[in-house]
Amino acid sequence: MRKNYFLSLFLLMTAFWHVQASDGSKSTNPNGNSANTTMFVAPVAPTGLAGTPVGGNSTRIALTWNDNSLDESEFQIAYTTLPTGYSFETTSVTNNSAIGGITLTGLQPNTLYYIWVRALKNGVETPPTCTPQANMPTDGPPPGKSASCWSNLVMVSTNQALPAAVTGATVATPYSQRTNTLYFFDNSNNETEFVIERTTGGNYTQIAVIPGVAGTGQRMYVDNTTQPNTSYSYRVTSRNSAGIALPESKTDFFLTLPDPPLAPSNPSLTQDGLGLNFIRFFWINNASNATGFLIQQSVDNNTWVTVGSIPSGDPSFKAENLIEGQRYFFRVIAFNTGGNSAPSGLLVATTLKRVAPNPAFNLAAKTISTTQIDLTWNLGTQDGVTNNRVSQEIYRSSLSATDGFIRIATIGDYEASYSDKTGTPKTKYWYKILTANFQGQSPYSNVATATTLGPPFAPSNLTAVLANDALGNTVIKTTWKDNSDDEWGFTLERSTDSTFATGVLKADLDSNSVAATSIPIEEGLIYYFRVNASNKYGSSKYSATTKLDVVVSAAPNAPYDLKGTATASEVALKWGDDSNKEAAFDVERSADGITFTKLASTGRNEVSYVDKTVAEKTKYFYRVRATNVKGNSDYTNVLQVTTPAKVSASIDLVAEDVFQVYPNPTADAVKVSVSENMLKESGMIIITDKSNRVISKTLLTSNQSEYRLDLSNYSEGTYTISLRTATQQITKRVYKF
Known part of the structure; x- marks a missing residue:
């Protein structure tokens, strides 16, 4: 605005010296002629700017205004969702109408927009003198054009967005006679209701309206009015105050079930x-x-x-x-x-009774592959009259020699061999044969057993103990029992938790291995071990898990090389870890380098800490030590750090009674009290978390001096609440517990 003001003053002064100056007898024209100079000025500003959201659409606002100029070439519309910058649209003048208008498109649904309009004219003319207003755009006219002052400000909110269309309509199977369930997928968070329609082949007829549900996901509707043996299709739409979401989601036609038949x-x-x-x-x-x-x-x-x-x-x-x-x-x-x-x-x-044939005998089983076992046997004797065989049945069990047998095949009376190709890898099977004729069944043959090929059997008896290696270093020695003769190797796993999700180390070992050494180790931890075997057919199950509690033997070694960097609001520390025994690191701080106070403790092997409780332009001293149940280590070097001053814009801070935040600390919400003087300005209340992310914005209104800000859904910690206007900013810290 200041640039426009001086430009206007310069043009007015220039125009003044080119206009005839006369006191009745004198003239500044050196030729003695009267010089009549025409003044060209910018167009007159539009007035009466008004706007309304476009019905049935959530992204448009229709604008109208009074056209007060006769020489403008177009209008420029500025709009924003403060505090973001302004965007611009232009519209040409048609027929010199007294009313101008345009429809803004591509806007955000359910959003408040600040909107201005001004007239533009081709050519650079004398700029008008405009009175500044709050939130008025400060952009100059486009190149080669002159602009009027901005119109009045209008604030218009777009309509709520149409809900997303329903998808995936389907009917649960099996279908029923009189009750069927419709499922569909709700893709929207802003619908108010769902419309359920049904048809038997003609037009769809509404049968129900059910309320919307917060969040997306699968929804259902139970229709208790269907009739037996009738074809139906459902159609589902979602809607809210903005309208109906299209396209509809339709089910395929389905046929309800008939009533059950009468009994025979x-x-x-x-x-x-x-x-x-x-x-x-x-x-x-x-x-x-x-x-x-x-x-x-x-x-x-x-x-x-x-x-x-x-x-x-x-x-x-x-x-x-x-x-x-x-x-x-x-x-x-x-x-x-x-x-x-x-x-x-x-x-x-x-049934009629019969006489059984003689049983088969000498049944033998031989392993062929991961799924095949071949059987051979001797046929029972026959007398040609009462005990002749008609068929033979093969039975198999995977449980034991006495339980779990099922028939897997029926073969002819003359066959004395069979290949079972339906086994699973590394499974032990038991077999027996039953011979039958028209007079009865024989006793079973002897039971034969064989095991299919596959992954090895799992190791067992896993143990873990502390031991010393040849150099006297403490190690963990593990041993186990090898239960297989076909493994290619073993995999030993170590973890710091029983689910083997963290701190996992693996060792691949040769076949027939029954022991291994595990390093490195840290005192004060519980280590968990498990082992499995593998071959070309895959891996066995894991052994039972064993654990070893490595007790702490002494106080830890001291950390070293404490370093740090500082900003106005935090100091980042880092140090070296020279121990395998620490349970934690204690971080201490001093204001004078003499008297230190514990600031925090980090976990095992955590060698950094950020102090976010510092003040700007302040000198601090830090030191760190390791600790465990046996005691504390020596301290690191003492690190001296001075925080710099905060870098901020020149914003005036007002007195405490202008902006109050209470209660502090709080469990759920705070109240913000703003003085009447502050309410005279446009502004907002902004909440940021400890990472300086904005989590809430609230606009100030001229008739409201107290605001309630809900923090119940946010995690425990410190939050910053700022009151910002065009001329001032006040910041408060609030702790949420």
């Missing part, structure tokens, strides 16, 4: 329904909407097993692989996609 009835044996190992029966289907039948079987009329599922077209079933001479219970359940019917009545029948 009267299960009965067929004419040839009984055999040595089968039972065949039929029933009556009472349901027109059944898609199939489940056949359930029991040997005690208590525990039921589903043994078959067949389509609804043929209501009969043959239960096979049954035990000879065994009584069985059967029942039938009809089903469709809507569920199961009640069970039918019971069918009770007993």
Whole structure:
């Protein structure tokens, strides 16, 4: 503004000396002629600037003003979100209308903007004399143009932003008859509600409006009004006061389930329904909407097993692989996609009895690979009448020689070998064979066992003890038991915590190793150890973890070479660590170099500290020592540091009663009291944390002298609260606990 003022004065003086000067008989014109000079001035400032946010849009503001000039070429609009600098837009003059206007676009949603407008004219003219106002832009006119004064200031807030569109609408499966759950993803933090619509193939109809939820994430709506066997699709939108977020999110069409069918009835044996190992029966289907039948079987009329599922077209079933001479219970359940019917009545029948063949013998197992074990055996004798074989069954267990056997194959009566290729690596398996014919089953063969190839077995019996090496240095000696003969090596791990997440050291050792030395070690720590073995097939499980508590033997060695750098608000210290025994370092400070006070303690191996409690332009003395349960080391050298003066703009500080902050310290919030004199100026209250990051800004208003600032969501520590105006700044420190 000062530059514009002197420029205006210069142009006025120049124009004055080119205008005819007359006192009635004298003239400054050397030719005696009257010199009529025309004065050109800048355009007249616009007035009546007004603005409104554009409805349904969160990034636009519509502006209008009174055009008070006849010779302007365009208007320049300045806008900002104080305290940032101004941005500028221009608009051309059309038809010399008495009303000017423009719509600002690309703005930030839900944000207060400060806006001015002035007229521009082509050519450099005499600048007007303008009265400064708070927050008025200070930018001069564009090159080659003259400008009017700025209009009045308007402050306009943009609308709230439209919420983000809903995505991922889907219906939970399995679908139900009358209740189905809609899921969708909420991508917005500012919606007020969600609109749920539904269709069966025509237009969508609104069925519910549910409130918005703070934060984003998956949402759900339970629709209790669907009908069985009906096709539906849902459509979901989010909205708030700014409007509806598009596009909508739609689900695929889905078909609700039908009602379950009626139960079957009267299960009965067929004419040839009984055999040595089968039972065949039929029933009556009472349901027109059944898609199939489940056949359930029991040997005690208590525990039921589903043994078959067949389509609804043929209501009969043959239960096979049954035990000879065994009584069985059967029942039938009809089903469709809507569920199961009640069970039918019971069918009770007993299979025929037979005579078992002689068992196989001399069963042997041989390991081939990580997944294959080959079996061989001798076939049992036959008499050609009662004990002839019909089939053989291979059984396997991974638990023991007596438990956990399951059938893995059924082979012909003449085969005497089998390759099991379904094993898992490094697993021990037990095998046995059962021979069967139409008259019964033989006893099992002998049990054979083999172990597939794979990673080695885990080591065990891991121990760790303190020992001395050949030079007399203290080391940790670990030993363990090697439980495998196929490992390629071992990996020994050491950590300072039981989860092996911190301070981990690893040592790769040769095969057949059963001991290792672990260094370096620090006294006062607990070390945890574990070991595993590996080969070409992978690594074994870890051994059980063992730990060793290394006790402190003596006071630590002294730290050395204390150095530091200073600013006006902090002193950064650093020193050397010459001990493996310290539990911490004590940092001490003195104002005179004689009387020292403990300032802080750092952790083990932490060789730096920043003192943020210093004052500017002050001399301090520092020293550091190591400490543990056995005592303290000697001190480092004494470091002398003088903090420099703070570098700041020339801001006047006002009296204490102008700006008060209380309570201090505080647990949740503080109140800020501002004097009436300060309220006459535009300004704000700013909160910064200890890293000088701005975490809160509050504008001063002319009719409010007390403000409540919420600190409940911030961590414990010291915060700076500043009251800033165009001419003054006051700073207070507050401690949050």
